[in-house]
Amino acid sequence: MTDSAPPASYATVAEKRASRVRWMLLAPALAVLLFAASGPLLITLVYSMLTPADYGGVIWEPTGDAWFNVFMQRDIFDDTLSWSSAHLSIFWRSVKLSLMTTVGCIIFGFPTAYFIATRPKQQRDMWMLLIIIPFWTNILIRTFAVVELIRNEGTINTLLMWTGLIDEPIQILFTEFSILVGMIYVYLPLMVLPLYASMERLDFSLVEAGYDLYATRMKVLRRIILPLVKPGVIAGSILVFVPSLGAYVTPRVMGGGNQLMIGNLIELQFGQGRNWPLGAALSITLLAIVMVALMAYVRTAGKEGPGHG
Amino acid sequence: MTAAAISARNLRKVYPGSPDVVALADASIDIQDNEFFTLLGPSGCGKTTLLRMIAGFEHPTSGTLTMHGEDLTNLPPYKRPVNTVFQSYALFPHLTVAQNIGFGLEMLGKPKDEIKKTVGEMMELVKMSQMADRQTGQISGGQQQRVALARALAPRPKVLLLDEPLSALDFKLRKDMQLELKRLQTETGITFIFVTHDQEEALTMSDRIAVMSAGTIRQIGGPRDIYDRPAERFVADFIGDTNFVPAQIAANTGNDAQVTLSSGKTVTAKMPEGAALTGKVTLAVRPEHASIGAEAAGLLPGRLSEIVYFGTDTHFHVALDDGTGFVVRSQNRPNETLPFSTGDRISVDFAPGVGQVLRD
Incomplete structure (x- = not known):
């Protein structure tokens, strides 16, 4: 690539420079991915196949015990094998509550996003700000604020008893329902943001065209709006479902320690349980559940109707 | 019905x-x-x-x-x-x-x-x-x-x-x-x-x-x-090109009126439906409905200020003696020589019943 090179090679020089610039732009993200994501993940995977040390940490003796214990348990008296019902019920609760959270966020988030997207342009930012403001508050404080509302001596129960509708406080806190309420509250903005982004781009003359062509409100929603904002629904569902499945703070505070989700179970193994390999194996299991669920979801959601959503 | x-x-x-x-x-x-x-x-x-x-x-x-x-x-x-x-x-x-x-x-x-x-x-x-x-x-x-x-x-x-x-x-x-x-x-x-x-x-x-x-x-x-037959100034102005000519109603006969122009000459013009107008009015005349001729012959005398060739027709811009402008459009014919050139004294003419009195 000297000055005497034929003109044709100028293109090659430019191409090489462009490729160098691309790599330089990529480098920071690659470094973060390598050291902060792949590295720890690899360590977790390795730890899940080692022996627990007495006071936390690991001993470098390979064993499959942790993985065995994720799914199975051995009876302490007669050594019979059975499925680990405690773990499986926590997995099931996690998946169930995460799905319900996602659906709940769609139910509450869709009308909200539609409302904001149909406001005059200069008002939309204000409404979006109102959605985002809770995000600036610490999640723990937000969760405790909900606790204050629904606990036995809290605002809702006090009000209901004062009006005479009930004689005794309703137990809302420390149930699966309270976890659900807390998670929907915490993750709702993550649904509203992508939904709003896709609705804002929606050409509302298409909605009018739908009405004009004899489609009722429900038909317009199902046949025109939903197919066109599907990318937003999918993105929002992923943004809500994934952190819900690994949620730790909300189930801890709202569930009171007896309604565990996977996140709490993992924390237990690294903390009081002092079984790092089991915690590591559970973490990998969580990751696997997320990936399987996402692949299944994207596949079915992407299939519906013609076009590429 | x-x-x-x-x-x-x-x-x-x-x-x-x-x-x-x-x-x-x-x-x-x-x-x-x-x-x-x-x-x-x-x-x-x-x-x-x-x-x-x-x-x-x-x-x-x-x-x-x-x-x-x-x-x-x-x-x-x-x-x-x-x-x-x-x-x-x-x-x-x-x-x-x-x-x-x-x-x-x-x-x-x-x-x-x-x-x-x-x-x-x-x-x-x-x-x-x-x-x-x-x-x-x-x-x-x-x-x-x-x-x-x-x-x-x-x-x-x-x-x-x-x-x-x-x-x-x-x-x-x-x-x-x-x-x-x-x-x-x-x-x-x-x-x-x-x-x-x-x-x-x-x-x-x-x-x-x-x-x-x-x-x-x-x-x-x-x-x-x-x-x-545009009924008012806006319609006449919005649709097509129009010359607006100041005039005075001399006699009103219902559908038609005798109007006096700035030159003092009188011509018959159409009245808008159901309008009983008197005094000062505006007359609308389409450019292709008017013609130019010798100074003494027409209704409105003036000076030919510009000739614009458009292929299918030619536009004659006339600066009238009353200070307003007027455009006359005439269709071109092959091998035609224009009888006037820029700067000539001429006059604009239009037939009785061509002008339309406008409601303002």
């Missing part, structure tokens, strides 16, 4: 956001069956508001709207036998051409065979049969226009509304579509209500035109009425 296809009575629209602006000021209009009716006016004149009210997208602040005598005023758009061709076409991007055209029929709950048959006919009608399975993003603007038309025609509406559907097309395509629309209207026998700001489009296609400005209907009439 049967009830009009669309009958509007004192339709008024004031948007809550801007209470000072009257988008539509007590518009009354009767549109007959099988009519190609055009709402013509500059942007913001209320023509689109009126169209959207007929479609059901806007609710009138006051007034009533009926179709063949039945009240439409509070009927939602999906219950009105009216379809719209949108300015942006508004084709559903997630559906194919055929699915777009069949959408209305499907929503009406028609059987599958019938939908398939009608969609086929409609694609035939707008010459889009080859494109049935294309996505709407893969076809050209002119083709999208045809699909939008077919989609709106497929449910066989009683009235078809067209909201400036040709404005996004290039000149040549627009000319073709003008003829095409007229053909479709004749073939289907559906009442067309067409909104445009293009006066030429309005004149070539319409059976009748309503000229609007500032939320008010200024004049309703056939293309010839509107062009030859």
Whole structure:
């Protein structure tokens, strides 16, 4: 690539420079991915196949015990094998509550996003700000604020008893329902943001065209709006479902320690349980559940109707 | 006489956001069956508001709207036998051409065979049969226009509304579509209500035109009425080119009047319907209805200030002695030599009954 090179090679020089610039732009993200994501993940995977040390940490003796214990348990008296019902019920609760959270966020988030997207342009930012403001508050404080509302001596129960509708406080806190309420509250903005982004781009003359062509409100929603904002629904569902499945703070505070989700179970193994390999194996299991669920979801959601959503 | 296809009575629209602006000021209009009716006016004149009210997208602040005598005023758009061709076409991007055209029929709950048959006919009608399975993003603007038309025609509406559907097309395509629309209207026998700001489009296609400005209907009439007998200054100015000549009413005989021009000469002019005007008025004279001649011969003397050659015709710009300007347009003939040149003293002349007295 000297000055005497034929003109044709100028293109090659430019191409090489462009490729160098691309790599330089990529480098920071690659470094973060390598050291902060792949590295720890690899360590977790390795730890899940080692022996627990007495006071936390690991001993470098390979064993499959942790993985065995994720799914199975051995009876302490007669050594019979059975499925680990405690773990499986926590997995099931996690998946169930995460799905319900996602659906709940769609139910509450869709009308909200539609409302904001149909406001005059200069008002939309204000409404979006109102959605985002809770995000600036610490999640723990937000969760405790909900606790204050629904606990036995809290605002809702006090009000209901004062009006005479009930004689005794309703137990809302420390149930699966309270976890659900807390998670929907915490993750709702993550649904509203992508939904709003896709609705804002929606050409509302298409909605009018739908009405004009004899489609009722429900038909317009199902046949025109939903197919066109599907990318937003999918993105929002992923943004809500994934952190819900690994949620730790909300189930801890709202569930009171007896309604565990996977996140709490993992924390237990690294903390009081002092079984790092089991915690590591559970973490990998969580990751696997997320990936399987996402692949299944994207596949079915992407299939519906013609076009590429 | 049967009830009009669309009958509007004192339709008024004031948007809550801007209470000072009257988008539509007590518009009354009767549109007959099988009519190609055009709402013509500059942007913001209320023509689109009126169209959207007929479609059901806007609710009138006051007034009533009926179709063949039945009240439409509070009927939602999906219950009105009216379809719209949108300015942006508004084709559903997630559906194919055929699915777009069949959408209305499907929503009406028609059987599958019938939908398939009608969609086929409609694609035939707008010459889009080859494109049935294309996505709407893969076809050209002119083709999208045809699909939008077919989609709106497929449910066989009683009235078809067209909201400036040709404005996004290039000149040549627009000319073709003008003829095409007229053909479709004749073939289907559906009442067309067409909104445009293009006066030429309005004149070539319409059976009748309503000229609007500032939320008010200024004049309703056939293309010839509107062009030859504009009722007021706005209409004369908006449609075609017009010379405005100051005049004084000398004698009023109802349909006609004797008017005295600035030169002192008197000529017969037409009066607007139902107007009893006296004193100072304005006369509208189309450039092609006037001629130039020797200084003493005509009505208005002046100096020929400019000659502009346009191919089909020549424009003579005249600076009249009263200080106003006047343009005369005359058609060119082969091997013609112009009798006058720039700077000559000449006069403008027009026949009795050519000038139109305007309401202000």
